[in-house]
Amino acid sequence: xxxxxxxxxxxxxxxxxxxxxxxxxxxxxxxxxxxxxxxxxxxxxxxxxxxxxxxxxxxxxxxxxxxxxxxxxxxxxxxxxxxxxxxxxxxxxxxxxxxxxxxxxxxxxxxxxxxxxxxxxx
Amino acid sequence: xxxxxxxxxxxxxxxxxxxxxxxxxxxxxxxxxxxxxxxxxxxxxxxxxxxxxxxxxxxxxxxxxxxxxxxxxxxxxxxxxxxxxxxxxxxxxxxxxxxxxxxxxxxxxxxxxxxxxxxxxx
DNA sequence: CGGAATCCGAGCAGATACTG
DNA sequence: CAGTATCTGCTCGGATTCCG
Numbered sequence: 001x002x003x004x005x006x007x008x009x010x011x012x013x014x015x016x017x018x019x020x021x022x023x024x025x026x027x028x029x030x031x032x033x034x035x036x037x038x039x040x041x042x043x044x045x046x047x048x049x050x051x052x053x054x055x056x057x058x059x060x061x062x063x064x065x066x067x068x069x070x071x072x073x074x075x076x077x078x079x080x081x082x083x084x085x086x087x088x089x090x091x092x093x094x095x096x097x098x099x100x101x102x103x104x105x106x107x108x109x110x111x112x113x114x115x116x117x118x119x120x121x122x
Numbered sequence: 123x124x125x126x127x128x129x130x131x132x133x134x135x136x137x138x139x140x141x142x143x144x145x146x147x148x149x150x151x152x153x154x155x156x157x158x159x160x161x162x163x164x165x166x167x168x169x170x171x172x173x174x175x176x177x178x179x180x181x182x183x184x185x186x187x188x189x190x191x192x193x194x195x196x197x198x199x200x201x202x203x204x205x206x207x208x209x210x211x212x213x214x215x216x217x218x219x220x221x222x223x224x225x226x227x228x229x230x231x232x233x234x235x236x237x238x239x240x241x242x243x244x
Numbered sequence: 245c246g247g248a249a250t251c252c253g254a255g256c257a258g259a260t261a262c263t264g
Numbered sequence: 265c266a267g268t269a270t271c272t273g274c275t276c277g278g279a280t281t282c283c284g
Contacts, residue, residue, distance in 0.1 A: 174278055201284085
């Protein structure tokens with residue numbers, strides 16, 4: 001099914017909801033951290049700098065609910081919980097990387113526009 | 123932990139800032155509306171359903187500052203202000219469309235995961 | 245018509261403390 | 265270690281009003 005065929009799809013809401021996930025400050029950082037392999041809770045907390053454990057908990061729960069990551073509990077003392085990217089999560093990370101590439105390419109350009117805009121509106 | 127210490131960490135802030143723009147509820151809708159051609163303020167307000175004029179004003183200002191859209195004033199009575207997508211804005215819209223395609227393709231999949239997750243955690 | 249300025253309520257994010 | 269619970273502040277976004 002090609003989205004480009006119809007100008008305004010019925011699932012615009014669903015799409016923009018997913019876009020807002022992508023734009024979320026923590027979601028992407030967690031996904032990126034998991035691209036390299038499985039991580040545990042506090043490992044992620046360390047790797048994703050500046051995140052509170054509550055935000056990490058919430059982010060992980062949302063991602064798990066959406067099927068982007070898998071949560072595996074190894075019953076032991078101390079308890080170990082591993083998070084891994086599902087195929088769907090990997091798929092997302094690839095798509096996001098394209099957007100990130102675009103952002104990296106055009107970052108300087110955008111920055112220049114801002115400086116000029118700010119200068120004109122001083 | 124210093125973000126810049128990580129590989130590719132130099133533009134992480136800039137990139138994630140752009141990602142947050144993409145995830146913004148209104149930004150994308152405005153860009154999409156402008157893909158079809160120039161629009162005026164109240165035209166956009168009508169086309170992007172549910173947006174307040176303050177949010178539209180803010181969104182347009184940010185997009186103009188970033189060089190995504192161009193603002194052209196036709197001095198007349200009543201005043202006419204036209205907004206158009208710049209090449210950079212078009213470029214962004216193309217990249218976002220790829221993400222939107224991904225979202226459309228996987229929306230059902232995600233929805234299924236959610237239903238199952240909610241059922242398990244009932 | 246195309247905005248700018250102000251006020252205000254809701255929701256999200258952080259810090260902290262506690263639990264299995 | 266891996267969370268949960270609570271409280272709080274603070275930003276976002278909407279409605280309203282006013283200006284050129």
